[in-house]
Amino acid sequence: MMADVLLEITALSRQFGGLRAVDDVTAEIRQGELVGLIGPNGAGKTTLFNLISGFTPPSSGSVVFRGQNLAGMKPHQVSRLGMARTFQNLRIFPNMTVFDNVSVGAVGALGYGLRHGLLADAKRAEAISARAWNALERVGLADLAGELAANLSYGKRKYLEIARALATDPVLLILDEPAAGLNDTETAELAHFIKRLHADGGTILLVEHDMGLVMSICQRVMVLASGAKIADAAPNEVQADPVVLEAYLGIDDEEDA
């Protein structure tokens, strides 16, 4: 039996001036999948990502998430539907503690408004605290809870970002180039961690620039080149696909700082 389709992208395009950053992409993600999205620099991965999460409106085409068309939705509305994302260039809240960073995800999902603040809604605060703590424990940052986020190492900030996304209790988690800037050991640890998230029942879309990580952990890999989807298959098939090899030719083992 086929699992439910969570995310359905149909003929999605985005034009920036004369540039077609995303060109007629059709794809779907099913419940429980761990899918990779790869492509060379400038292939349109981040644009596609921003289209899906509501940060950029599409020029044409549609994105349907959990049966709802996301057209015209703002990022916070998309997030409340259960889609959480991390950012390629690490966007944490530096002047807040590790715990407070993560709590923002829980606040966004559970809600804690003016009224709750003024009336000191203890029950709601407790639910947020518990969820933030749980997310911190899942990424292994619980012992740094009271530390200012600005004091964390680069690698730990990555996990902080993931914890913040997990605190929204997402149905679909999209990781934007989580391995960027990590060394081989750290990347291997991250691979292990993502696999565990997936094993715990998460549906994950992993957007990566580097093939290695995606090929080693994903069940299915989509390849983007010049804004168009050129492959969508199991890792071993994708690796043998001549079209993919050509798109990556000469740049397949480039800088991976």
Add this chain to the structure above:
Amino acid sequence: MAVNASKPLLRQLGLLAVLFGAIPAALTLIGGGYPFQVGITALIFVTLAVSLNLVTGTAGLLSLGHAGFFGVGAYAAALTATKLHWPFLLTLPFAGLVAAALGVIVALPTMRLISIYFAVATLGVGEMIHVSLLNWVSFTRGPMGIRSIPPIEILGFDLSGVVGGYYVAAVVAALAIFAVHRLTHSYYGNALRSLREDDQCAAAMGLNPVRLKIEAFAVSCAIAGIAGAVYAHTASFISPDSFRFEESILILAMIVVGGLGSVPGAIVGSVLLIVLPEVLRGIGDFRMIAVGVFMFLSILFLPKGLLGEASAIGLARRQLGAAWRGDIGAGWK
């Protein structure tokens, strides 16, 4: 555990005892009338500073027109009290309401702007308010100001003297501090701080940045308006001169010196910048230079303020028992 749980309560009661007992006692000892007058001014500016701190310090929206909303509240109270003979208990909330409504009107089109443009927009609004108060003579009496604003009387109790005025200003300041404390030292505060740090990222976490900013701004303006009502009724005379850009900058300086985002910092900063010039009266015209030097040095040596945000938040968590888990200083109750 029981002992630990009662400690924060004792501390809060202690703070109230200082505000309502120790300070008035000290002011009486120093010499009655004038010191109480300074006390009232300080409390009004404490109220203004904590309210500005919510929107500028915590939510990161630089507002350069706060004195304008203070003025709108003062005029709303003065006009309803003199023309419609409303009692203080009515003019006070009305002043807050009018200022908040104006805040929402200003915020709706400007909250989508990036920070510096919002700052310039509030600067313009502050100027517009001042110029309106000055030139709309038929309504505000323009530069002549409004005279004989009735003194404070609550349910038959005459609080017209400076001591009565002090207690009213103290109650209003305490309530404003409590409200801002609740909003700052809670998950609502975390939401506002996350907007200041990175509002796009906060949106990706499910927060609605525009709505939150408008809300915070409206609350801030409401408190400023209420402070205006206290000012109008305790001063009995108001004129547009008290609500200029200079006052907006003074309130901003208070929260910067105290520590942006820090509630105790806003209190300390405003008390210092009101009391210091009074204490220094002995050195005559040099006193404003001395105050300037103090501000310059405090920013030079303590750029995060006398009581920076991080330490203020730690204080709220540990001393006032606002933490979810006090042992690791994390979360909010």
